[in-house]
Amino acid sequence: MSDFAGAMRSAFGPERLRSRAPLAPLTTFRVGGPADWLIETRNSDEIERALSIARAASVRVTILGGGSNVLVADSGVRGLVIRPRGGEVRAIDDCRIRADAAVTINGLVRWTINHGRAGLEAWAGTPGTVGGAIFGNAHFAGRPIADVVTGVTLVSPEGAQSEVPASAMAFGYDRSRLQQSGEVLLSADFRVSAGDPAALRAIARQSLAFRKRTLFKMDFAEAVYISELRSGAAGHFSYRNVAYAMYEEVARKHPALAKYFRVTDVREPIDLLKR
Numbered sequence: 001m002s003d004f005a006g007a008m009r010s011a012f013g014p015e016r017l018r019s020r021a022p023l024a025p026l027t028t029f030r031v032g033g034p035a036d037w038l039i040e041t042r043n044s045d046e047i048e049r050a051l052s053i054a055r056a057a058s059v060r061v062t063i064l065g066g067g068s069n070v071l072v073a074d075s076g077v078r079g080l081v082i083r084p085r086g087g088e089v090r091a092i093d094d095c096r097i098r099a100d101a102a103v104t105i106n107g108l109v110r111w112t113i114n115h116g117r118a119g120l121e122a123w124a125g126t127p128g129t130v131g132g133a134i135f136g137n138a139h140f141a142g143r144p145i146a147d148v149v150t151g152v153t154l155v156s157p158e159g160a161q162s163e164v165p166a167s168a169m170a171f172g173y174d175r176s177r178l179q180q181s182g183e184v185l186l187s188a189d190f191r192v193s194a195g196d197p198a199a200l201r202a203i204a205r206q207s208l209a210f211r212k213r214t215l216f217k218m219d220f221a222e223a224v225y226i227s228e229l230r231s232g233a234a235g236h237f238s239y240r241n242v243a244y245a246m247y248e249e250v251a252r253k254h255p256a257l258a259k260y261f262r263v264t265d266v267r268e269p270i271d272l273l274k275r
């Protein structure tokens, strides 16, 4: 292990390899323990260099993208965590662009809109990086990102770099071959077409609006109506809970009004024949 730290420090400089590095601040859920080692790489060459040093020292590697789809255990992560950062987007030709693994999906969307390239604008607001999005085949409004991927550049656990067409990525719902193969994604190529930046920006805004937390007001009659209707046995469990929570909140603030609600208690077993 000390050979590993020495090799990493001589490759990346003495400051960049961090030991016992807290991971919680690097994830959306902000929980969990430290990584034995953490390196934030700046480009694909650095990812490959870190992988190669870890492989030579038999140190386990974990890749952390934007941290929006991981829960880190309180015990932390053993071995080396590589957190790709920075990266760039570039045009391959008129209908394909290449984005490094570390590029955020929002950064990618911004680039395509600014360059008048259509195809990715609906993913505006998706947290995380290109690496994480390909790993889990991120989807929005029923459409997986695999639909617009033409190919990827991977590095295998043995250190071999390869260009892989999308058809060989075993994409499925929330799935890609990366989840089994242990390969690391260096970049992904996306299919794009010419688009008007203003029109693309409007679509991106719609996606952002869909994700935005919204405060809306309703009067008492509306609250009663929604709570009664949507807590009913025929409703989906997710909105039944919301409808019932609305009733409980009104009852807590205005106990005298609670008797006017004819809600269905979501904690009671439901008669499935009423669904």
Ligand SMILES: Cc1cc2nc3c(=O)[nH]c(=O)nc-3n(C[C@H](O)[C@H](O)[C@H](O)COP(=O)(O)OP(=O)(O)OC[C@H]3O[C@@H](n4cnc5c(N)ncnc54)[C@H](O)[C@@H]3O)c2cc1C
Residues within 6 Å of the ligand: 028, 062, 063, 064, 065, 066, 067, 068, 069, 070, 084, 101, 126, 127, 128, 129, 130, 131, 132, 133, 134, 135, 136, 137, 138, 139, 140, 178, 183, 184, 185, 186
């Ligand atoms: C508020 C919120 C909204 C969300 N909305 C959506 C949504 O609309 N659609 C959707 O699909 N998901 C959504 N997600 C889930 C999440 O944003 C996506 O799964 C995202 O693609 C994860 O990317 P990440 O960079 O954060 O990955 P991380 O969480 O960092 O990592 C996820 C996995 O990918 C692996 N990984 C990351 N980079 C690489 C790489 N370069 N090579 C190999 N493996 C890698 C990691 O090892 C890990 O196993 C949402 C999450 C949140 C918190």
